[in-house]
Amino acid sequence: MGSSRRGSTGPGRTNDARDRDGEGRARNARPRDGLGRPLPYGAAGVPRQPEGIARTPPETVEEAQRLLDEGKPFHAHEVFEDAWKSGPEQERPLWRGLAQLAVGLTHCARGNVTGGARLLRRGAGAAEEWASAQGQPRPYGMDLAGVVVWARALAEAVERDGGTVDAARSAPRLR
Incomplete structure (x- = not known):
């Protein structure tokens, strides 16, 4: 019988103890919480962002902002x-930098x-x-200068104060 534990041979599983997608690529199927932390198999998690979605740049910014506002920066990182x-090749450093900020x-x-x-x-340096x-400075309506200031200020604050931050309250405004 296929169990919900790693190593089983249920849907998306193989005997090599790795979750696989329909094309055989390794993909962790464990549910995740709002910050992207893996939860035990069978636990209720938040819906995951589908991978490989082709969005226009404005759609990317809008979806990422929605996720950031909901306190889901890990999921916003997947959109970026x-x-x-x-x-396009010339924009990859921008999106990679924004993904680093979300992470x-x-x-x-x-x-x-x-x-x-x-x-x-x-991420601030890349942006x-x-x-x-x-x-x-404002590709797709984004305020990169403001995002850079936000990132550096948050980095300084967490180093000074320690602890955790509330992801939704600490999220940047991309536009």
């Missing part, structure tokens, strides 16, 4: 990651001060560098 992987917020909300601050600064190199 889709844009990073499917977008940085995720780590800060989970209490990982060092990793969160590091990712916030890395700032992209805007400078492209001469576009």
Whole structure:
């Protein structure tokens, strides 16, 4: 019988103890909480963002902002990651930087001060560098200068104060 534990051979599973998608690629099927932390198999989690969705840049920004506002920065990171992987080559540093910012917020909300601050600064640097190199401080209506200020201020605050942050209350305004 297929159980809900890792290593079973139920749907999406193989005998090699790894969750697989329909094409055989490794994909963790465990449910996740709002901050993307894996929960035990069978637990109720939040709906996961489907992977590989091709969105327009404005749709990407809108969906990511909605998730950030809901306190789901991990899920927003997945939206940015889709844009990073499917977008034009010249825009990949922008979307990768925004994904890093979302993951940085995720780590800060989970209490990982060092990793969160590091990712916030890395993402801020990428967004700032992209805007400078492209001469576009407001691509797709985003306020990159404001996002950079937000990221650096949050990194400083979590390093100074420690602890965790509320992901929804600490989320940036992309536009």
